[in-house]
Amino acid sequence: DTGVSQNPRHKITKRGQNVTFRCDPISEHNRLYWYRQTLGQGPEFLTYFQNEAQLEKSRLLSDRFSAERPKGSFSTLEIQRTEQGDSAMYLCASSFPGLAGLTETQYFGPGTRLLVL
């Protein structure tokens, strides 16, 4: 049973550097989500893909953030010119469309913890 995987698990970088995270969803799941979690808060929605199409981006996702999902499989989240405020846990989740009228459940990966010095 392969769940959602994320790499790297931890990343320490200096302010101003670029970082890229990868997410591999559960294989049959065609929907993929990115969330960000800061200390003492719950996960906050960032963006959503259905197959390779990015269908929504939160206003939390500034111009320095870009996400891709080429070929509708794995996804990458890149942060350019990192700032100390970007320090957080970045979570990826995936889901399979439920039956008509039913909301599907999102399954989360272990997250990538980013620390910007």
Added chain:
Amino acid sequence: DQQVKQNSPSLSVQEGRISILNCDYTNSMFDYFLWYKKYPAEGPTFLISISSIKDKNEDGRFTVFLNKSAKHLSLHIVPSQPGDSAVYFCAATSGTYKYIFGTGTRLKVLA
């Protein structure tokens, strides 16, 4: 604007007793609710969900209750076990892909 609130940041319960975790929401359009458990350094793990057409859903030791008129849901764990010690998040959605999470309740089950 916190649409989903977990007002108790922590809860301690004796092993074998019932744990009750609470969650309140403000958006009446929410129609699907979930509970996730999170251990340190891991992602949230799905526990149980409930649709707004129901008021109760059970899965083993876990039961979720939904009171739509009060905009309140609760998670009951019976009996509580030390391995249940974790942070519990409730989440809600209005039939879409965007989950709105609460801030979490840290449960500690004492042996």
